Amino acid sequence: MVSAAPRPGRDRALTTRRRFAALALGLGAALSRPARAAAPERVVAIDWGLAATLLSLGVTPLGIAETRLYRTWVAEPALPPAVRDIGLRTAPNLELLATLKPDLIVMTRQSENARALLRRIAPILTIDLYADDRRPLDRALAAVRELGTAFDRQDAAIALLGRFEATLADARRRIGSFGRPVLAIGFMDARHVRVYGQGSLFADVLDRIGLVNAWRGPTNAWGFSLADIAELAAYADSRILVIEPTPPEAAASLTRAGLWRALPFVRDGRVTPIDPVWAFGDITAAGRFAGLVAQALAAPAVGHAG
Numbered sequence: 001m002v003s004a005a006p007r008p009g010r011d012r013a014l015t016t017r018r019r020f021a022a023l024a025l026g027l028g029a030a031l032s033r034p035a036r037a038a039a040p041e042r043v044v045a046i047d048w049g050l051a052a053t054l055l056s057l058g059v060t061p062l063g064i065a066e067t068r069l070y071r072t073w074v075a076e077p078a079l080p081p082a083v084r085d086i087g088l089r090t091a092p093n094l095e096l097l098a099t100l101k102p103d104l105i106v107m108t109r110q111s112e113n114a115r116a117l118l119r120r121i122a123p124i125l126t127i128d129l130y131a132d133d134r135r136p137l138d139r140a141l142a143a144v145r146e147l148g149t150a151f152d153r154q155d156a157a158i159a160l161l162g163r164f165e166a167t168l169a170d171a172r173r174r175i176g177s178f179g180r181p182v183l184a185i186g187f188m189d190a191r192h193v194r195v196y197g198q199g200s201l202f203a204d205v206l207d208r209i210g211l212v213n214a215w216r217g218p219t220n221a222w223g224f225s226l227a228d229i230a231e232l233a234a235y236a237d238s239r240i241l242v243i244e245p246t247p248p249e250a251a252a253s254l255t256r257a258g259l260w261r262a263l264p265f266v267r268d269g270r271v272t273p274i275d276p277v278w279a280f281g282d283i284t285a286a287g288r289f290a291g292l293v294a295q296a297l298a299a300p301a302v303g304h305a306g
Contacts, residue, residue, distance in 0.1 A: 039152035040103035044122075046089055047108045048074050049129050049282035053143055054106065055079070056160050056284050057153045062100045065089040072245065074278040076288055097121050106147075125150060129201075130222060130280060137204035140283045160283065167287040171209040171294035178297055180270070181214035182206060183235050186243040186279070190253035191229055194279075199223035202243075202279060205286050209293065214238040222280060229260055236264040240271040241296055243279070272296040 044063045045051035051064040055077040063084035064070060070079055084100065087093035089110065094117055097105070102122040109128050111118070118124055127143050130136050141161065148157025184202045185193040196202040197215035200223025206213045214235045217225050232240075246254075254260050265271055274292040278285045 040150070042101060042103045043106060043151075044086055044097060044100060044102045044104075045106045046086070046092055046111045047106070047129070048089070048278055049140070049280060049285065050106045050108065050127060050143065050147070051079075052077055052278070052284045053140075053147055053282040054151070056282075057144070057148060057151060057156045059147075059151050059153065061106075062102060063096070065092055073276055074281060074285070075276050077284055092118070094118070094121065104150075129282060134199035134221075134223065135204070136199070136201040136223065136280075137208070137283075137286055140201070140281075140286055144283055164283050164287045167290055168205075168208050171290040174294040174298050175209060175211065178211060178239075180237060180239045181212040181235070182241060182293070182297075183214045183232070183238040184241045184243060185232075187246045187250040187254075188226065189247060190250045193227055193229065193232070194224045195227050195232075196224045196279060200279065201281065201286055202277075202289055205289050206293070209290050211293070224279070229263075232265075233263055238265055238270070239297065240265050241293060242271060242273045244273055244276050246273070 043054065043059065043061050045054055045061045046065050048064065048066075048070050051061055051070070052074060054061055060080055061083060063086040064079070065086055066089060067079060067083060067085040084096070086096055086100075090113075092111070092114060094114075097118070098121050105118050105122050105124045107118070107124060107126055108130075109126060115124060127139075127146055129139050129143060131139065133139075141164075144157050144160055148154045148160075184196045184206070186196075187193050195215045195217070197213060197217060197219040199219050199221070203213045203215075203223060215225065217227070217231075219225050260266060274296050277289045277292065
């Protein structure tokens with residue numbers, strides 16, 4: 001049996017009721033979805049590099065690990081006096097963290113051993129600047145975007161990335177066609193140095209500003225080799241950048257006659273100390289390093305190391 005065709009008035013009424021039902025269902029579904037979470041306001045950062053990125057985005061952490069050493073080794077961005085010291089990077093003070101009542105804890109996998117305890121205090125955001133892919137600069141750039149999104153600072157993130165690219169461009173301009181390979185080192189003691197090579201933030205920056213990193217030896221997971229000063233003799237034609245701080249006993253020995261002062265790049269005045277930069281840091285460390293390298297190569301080599 002064929003049903004009679006619906007009358008036009010009845011059809012319009014059915015359509016209207018269906019639309020209202022659909023709207024009601026849609027509204028109900030929207031109300032049942034959780035609202036977008038507000039950006040965290042109370043954050044602690046265990047890793048110095050991630051702390052520096054947060055500060056550069058305009059987010060001041062309640063606390064970071066080892067504030068005194070941050071001010072020595074990282075230096076920039078400056079750490080506001082109100083930021084609390086939350087203990088060691090490898091073993092943060094859990095009682096203090098609990099009293100700070102953070103909305104979020106930002107860390108790298110270097111603090112993984114404390115994760116089970118830390119997540120009882122607050123949610124955790126893990127971002128690694130150094131990992132198996134050995135591309136710390138790319139990871140630092142990605143960290144800016146990730147933290148910018150997490151803290152609703154996307155515009156600040158875009159501006160920070162723009163300033164970084166401008167810093168690299170300025171460094172390339174100031175360096176020009178510098179002809180020598182560069183060796184970036186940091187003294188561990190009077191006889192041993194860290195040499196930064198493949199897989200390090202410093203090597204990535206040297207490449208981006210058009211310089212040749214002289215070191216071709218193997219490097220560890222952090223992108224450096226521990227070398228005896230005698231090994232540096234193989235890099236006689238290089239320009240040497242000594243990243244401060246240098247331990248006082250090492251600095252004293254470098255002024256005395258000995259192997260260091262006999263090396264060709266020391267005799268020829270091709271050694272320049274540069275201010276502290278955190279080698280395992282973020283985009284701000286990378287930009288700071290680029291600027292300091294450009295400044296060093298545009299000036300005569302001077303200082304205790306030369």
